[in-house]
Amino acid sequence: MAFEKHIAEHAQRLAKVKAMGGPAKLKRLSDQGLLNARQRVDYLFDPGSFLEVGEFAVSDRADAKDDTPADGKVTGYGRIDGREAAVVSHDITVKSASSSPINVRKMAHMRRVSQSQGIPLVLLNESSGARIPDTMGAIGTGTLGQDPSQFVRFRENPYVSAVLGPAFGTACWFSMLSDFVVMRKGAQLAISSPRVTSIAINQHIDPEELAGARMHQEVTGKVDFVVDSDQAAIDMVKRFLSYLPSHHNELPPVAAVPAGSDDAARGLLDIVPEDRAKVYDVRKVIAAIADTGSVLPLKEKFARTAVTALGRIEGQTVGFVASNPLIKAGSLDADSCDKITTFLVLCDSFNIPIVLLVDTPGFLIGVEGERKKAPGRVMNFMAALQMCTVPKFSIVMRKSYGQAYLNMGGTRNTDEMLAWYCADVGFMDPNVGVNVVYGVTREKEPERFQQLVDEIRRGSGPYDLASIFAAQKVIDPRESRSVLARLLQVHRKRPSRGIGKHHLGNWPTTF
């Protein structure tokens, strides 16, 4: 047979690539119920669609060429639900998927191609960090950072990360740069490993406290979703991408509308109590307005006074931003501002209209907030909303007071502002306002206090707002979905074919 020698050598080399770090290390993963880097890629992409590139790349060190198949990072292209995407899947069985001059070159290629071709970049992250000894000494360290645009993003295409094991160094950096991060329980995400950190600062380090999923989910908010398995994490990557366009000059895909999606909105009067002293869970309001089963909450356990969620109305992707009266009465704190700002950046970058649902007594004021730079964060959030060029709608459900009224889309900060007939808008909660303005307290002068509360409350209703056209419409809560659906048909930004200006494309998402 012609080329017999070549065919045999090629097959032998391919087999070595597919063998990864060897059977013992692969078995260790499967014994833990984990997928290896190649199984993850297979699970991510439509069957038969994966085109690997860089499989014959190996370490540039003579003593490591034979035991670094694909140099520890599996890269290539495949389709997710029929749409092209690029992938970097870190192979923990090869030198702990550590970053080397060669595999960093592979990553840079995937970034460049995904950006220039307008396809999402999926990062299946697991790495011990920079490879030793490659990066030791001045020459090793001086070899790093050959790509001066490595950490720059303009959000032309989505970056989506799954943290599926120890993710330090580059694996951590790119998780931080991603538009969405899902983390498997038991994985770790930090600058350096607990061992290195412990040695460096000479302290015992609890791995979960330093780098665990719960810490990121509840404290840092740098992880959007936590799941139990590799498969669930990759399913979540696919689900997130189903809401997004492949690149910033494209509209998000339109999904089929599940039957019965109009039913739940009719029950909104049962979700929101008429008694203003009673709280409710705004997530139920979002679920009732959105297409059935379409809501994907992001950072659900972080800064819970605010809810940020992707969802669909009549099949069209929408970003919901809501204050949640269930938590701290819906008062927005410094972390909530960051959470919302990050979400606005996402929506604006990928042409996703924004719906704000408002029931908040205002920003949470206090010493802790000031120490956490709350005023700066409020203004970041405000500026971000004003700079968003996607369609923006807000609905005042019950309370909307003070600066939070503006931040949550009040007056001209959204394209159309609606108010439920039970809305209440003013400079601050009347119960606080009476004391601030008149110095009267309920304890000392209960009758006068109530009289002044009623006085302030007069003139703070939705029809007062509509009378100066600060609200475009006063609606029955049950009309929320149908009115939003109509507004989404009107607000299509036809002159730019629905594409926004992406002023927030280069904003950081850690403040």
Added chain:
Amino acid sequence: MAVEKVKSEITGKVWKLIAKPGQKLAEEETIILIESMKMEIPVMAPAACTLKRVLVGEGDDVAEGQDLAEIEL
């Protein structure tokens, strides 16, 4: 089994104790109602757990960050 404290997220007054020690709670099930800002705000289980002890009584003033209950995860 890890024992954790449930803290108040807000300053206010304990209005009602809802759950009883020994009770198994689902994630986000209400343990206590706090009255703050003229609203009844629930203190909820952060995860599925068993309520071990309640550390406050009805009518008590509570500060943000104060321990309210002990749970076993």
